[in-house]
Amino acid sequence: MFNLGSIMEQMQKEFDALQRRLQSTTYEGAARDGKIRAWANGLQLLVALELSPDLDKTGLTDDILKACNAALRQAREALNQELAQLTGGGIDFSSSENWL
Secondary structure, rough: OOOOHHHHHHHHHHHHHHHHHHHHOOOEEEEEOOOOEEEEOOOOEEEEEEEEOOOOOOEEEEEEEEHHHHHHHHHHHHHHHHHHHHHHOOOOOOOOOOOO
């Protein structure tokens, strides 16, 4: 017999496991030959930023944003892959903001 409650419960467990996995997985972005490095987790939150002490400060803001966006881009791509597996594909969450 078809049990929708059981299916929904299983999906919630899988979703919770996915959320924990995404929170604990990090992605790195870099700029200026690795002198600026940023890390984002799979939930697309910045978790760390590292600046080399010998870094030239000219144009620093733009390069920090480049490193952060590179890390976030990797996190978003991984998120889309994970969600496609969970949902069977066909849903693109790349533009969703606060879905978790």
